[in-house]
Amino acid sequence: MSTTTSTVMAGGAVPPAAPTAPRGQVTQLRVLHSEWIKMRSLRSTFYTLIAAVVALVGLGALFSAFTASHWAGMNPHERADFEPGMTSLRGFFLAQLAVGVLGVLMISGEYATGMIRASLSAVPGRLPVLWAKAGLYAAVTWVLMTAGALVAFLIGQATMSSKHIGTSLGDPGVLRQVMGVGLYLTVVGLLGVAIGALIRNTAGGIATVFGLLLVVPVLAEALPTSWSNHVNQWLPSNAGQSLIALHREAHTLAPWTGFAVFCLYAALALAAAAVLLKRRDA
Amino acid sequence: MIEAHALTKRYGERAAVTELSFTVRPGAVTGFLGPNGAGKSTTMRMILGLDAPTSGRVSVNGKRYAQHRAPLHEVGAMLEARAIHTGRSAYNHLLALAATTGIPRRRVDEVIDIVGLREVARKRAGGFSLGMGQRLGIASALLGDPATLVLDEPVNGLDPEGILWIRNLLKDLAAEGRTVLLSSHLMSEMALTAEHLIVIGRGRLMADTSVAEFVRSAAGTSVRVRTEEADRLRQALAGRDVTVSSTEREVLEVTGLSSDRIGRIAADSGIALAELTPQQASLEEAFMEMTRDAVEYHAPAREREGQPA
Structure with missing residues (x-):
């Protein structure tokens, strides 16, 4: 390193004072490009996304294979509860952990390392950074998780078709169910990004996301039935997962209504994050 | 050119910076001096629009920082060396910053060479020594070839060779007509690098003067x-x-x-x-003399201000 330094000192390689080159302005598209470079240049992004895909595909294949091999011994009651689409997609429940964590990290990671100061001084308008992170992460999550869900579904149905218990994308509601996994996980990711920006701390952000998605529904079970029948279907994860359920059960929202409610939660969280990002000192 | 007018920042009851007014002019290295907790970093964060002033204003090259459409081309900043994601390489860090205003890849390579980080540019920044982190911070400040540079403690952690390097680099940049503001707790270093000094203590302006004048006036010769x-x-x-x-x-x-x-x-x-x-009193002695006076002087001065005018 010392040789490099002395060369530089001797050379006095300093940029010219009055540059004539056109000076680019900050645009949303450029911030998106910047965030893409940031995203692809972190190893944690790859590992977490791979973990999500493996969870989605691996668990789906495992559940399907297990069901196929035990089908002969299952009683009529178990067979009645069986739903082939969901069996092959069950891995989404684990995949949402990885997707939510990475969503939070998209922003909390910058606060933890101090990178946020560099990001926000490069883009003093601030909001383009939030929109770029949210948009980019949503796109990446949607593509990977939709592909993952399709693969999980196809592997699962191929496994179960040996027992003639599989289903196909052409059957009523099944395509919506498979696509629903990608959409649900995308919104989980957006919720993670928003909460990461609100809490600005990795541990706190992760705890909040999963408190909201996993713990609150369990706590709500403790309510008297007359209450929980009304409350539970509106909780974020319950509302979102109604898109993945093949048949609508009592006291759940219709698939697209539920998903719209889930999107509304994410939109509100993102709006709150935007307001606070503008207002707070970095 | 950096102009601060009655800049004030309060965190709840505590005032970090009070009624601070100063001008940093182009063509000279201006040192920003003050004991720990004097409000140097807070002031620098306000210059860059990261912290909003409670009252007062500060402009860079004639505009509030946030109003610049191409901020990296106006102001290059190094607020803390570790404003870098530890998992990312120096090269990708600079590339991501450069992308925000469409600065070409070629310029990223240039600044890496200027600061002498070529050999480690592809390694994770988390493994960098303090000195390498400083060099990377300076590289990101130079990225947009800005007319104004704001550097918080740039020589911190550099070896003697690195200190000499940055001293010459900053002097060259100022000689090209740029505005250079740097803070440092190394008073002796300031004497060698800066021509002009802005001294603050307890968030208030204590001196805005040339280094030579500061030494003459502050300590009895x-x-x-x-x-x-x-x-x-x-x-x-x-x-x-x-x-x-x-x-x-x-x-x-x-x-x-x-x-x-x-x-x-x-x-x-x-x-x-x-x-x-x-x-000649050294800058170190002059600075200690001044801050001691300021502490003794400003405590009663605050009480006076409390009385109705």
Whole structure:
């Protein structure tokens, strides 16, 4: 390193004072490009996304294979509860952990390392950074998780078709169910990004996301039935997962209504994050 | 050009910066000096629009920082060396920043060479030494070839060679007509790098002056005189505001009189001088002198302000 330094000192390689080159302005598209470079240049992004895909595909294949091999011994009651689409997609429940964590990290990671100061001084308008992170992460999550869900579904149905218990994308509601996994996980990711920006701390952000998605529904079970029948279907994860359920059960929202409610939660969280990002000192 | 007008920042009850007004002009390296907790970093964050002032304003190149459409081209900043994601390589860090205003890849390579990080540019920044982190911080400040540079403690953690390098780099940048503001707790380093000084203490402006003037005014300059007739000279010099001390038999330390005046008095009294040397206080001493005064002075000054005008 010392040789490099002395060369530089001797050379006095300093940029010219009055540059004539056109000076680019900050645009949303450029911030998106910047965030893409940031995203692809972190190893944690790859590992977490791979973990999500493996969870989605691996668990789906495992559940399907297990069901196929035990089908002969299952009683009529178990067979009645069986739903082939969901069996092959069950891995989404684990995949949402990885997707939510990475969503939070998209922003909390910058606060933890101090990178946020560099990001926000490069883009003093601030909001383009939030929109770029949210948009980019949503796109990446949607593509990977939709592909993952399709693969999980196809592997699962191929496994179960040996027992003639599989289903196909052409059957009523099944395509919506498979696509629903990608959409649900995308919104989980957006919720993670928003909460990461609100809490600005990795541990706190992760705890909040999963408190909201996993713990609150369990706590709500403790309510008297007359209450929980009304409350539970509106909780974020319950509302979102109604898109993945093949048949609508009592006291759940219709698939697209539920998903719209889930999107509304994410939109509100993102709006709150935007307001606070503008207002707070970095 | 950086202009602050009555800049004030409060965190709840605590005032970090109070009514701070100063101008940092192009063409010179301006040192931003103050003891720990004086409000240097807070002021720099306000310059870059990261912290919003409670009142007052600060502009860079004529506009509020956030109003610049291409901020990286206006102001290059290094607020803390570790404003870098530890998992990302130096190259990708710079590439991501450059992308925000469409700065080409070629420029990223240029600044990496300027700061001498070529060999480690593809390694994770988390493994960087303090000095390498500083160099990366300086590289990101230079990225947009800005007219104004704001650097918080840039020599922190650099080895002597690195300090010499940055000293020359900053002087060259200022000589090209750029505005350079750097904070440092190394007063001696400031004496060698900066031409102009802005000194703050407890968030208030204490001095806005040239380095030479600061040293002259802040600490009493003494003159060392050596003569065989020390006792007789001591009597000849005696007067109001003049102190004469002596640690060796033939040497006097005189404060309150210029060396010209002492030479004249000695000649008039027919005393032969073997040595007559003005003693310059170091910037370090001058700074300590000033901050001590400021603390003593500002405490009662605050009480006065509390009374109705």
